Amino acid sequence: MNESKLVRYDHCSFANVPSADGAGDWVTHADYKALEDECERLRARVGELARPSNWEAMGDVIEASLLSYRLKNFVDDDGESAPLVDHLSTPGTTIDTGSKEISLITDWIVGDLMDHS
Known part of the structure; x- marks a missing residue:
């Protein structure tokens, strides 16, 4: 894979600069947006759950x-x-x-x- 098209992610925190240390997972830019959207959805859901229901x-x-x-x-x-x-x-x-x-x-x-x- 071409490293310039890779993005490292780690628990919904994204870094734009790939790391050679092998830590975290690597995804393509095509998957980056999907992961970012999923993290935002999860953050919103956590916010909903944290709100008092009554x-x-x-x-x-x-x-x-x-x-x-x-x-x-x-x-x-x-x-x-x-x-x-x-x-x-x-x-x-x-x-x-x-x-x-x-x-x-x-x-x-x-x-x-x-x-x-």
């Missing part, structure tokens, strides 16, 4: 975590950490406003995750 369930976990989170830098007179939901609630009311704020924060986080996946 965004709502992930949102539920994030929301529950934020609802139970206690602030480390805000403590009461007894040294107890204050709940985040208390700090997000309108003063003099129940924690309903803080819970709603956490729900909105969760929606924002999940939306960002979906946009960047």
Whole structure:
């Protein structure tokens, strides 16, 4: 075979300069494109598999975590950490406003995750 028409590949990383060290496999330029396309297809599939399949369930976990989170830098007179939901609630009311704020924060986080996946 003519080495100028050979391309070395190794685990979907392609080098345009053939190597004489015998490492890796050698393919013709005709096969190069097919291998490159297959690697791109596999990379896309791996990306699909890495995405959460149930965004709502992930949102539920994030929301529950934020609802139970206690602030480390805000403590009461007894040294107890204050709940985040208390700090997000309108003063003099129940924690309903803080819970709603956490729900909105969760929606924002999940939306960002979906946009960047």
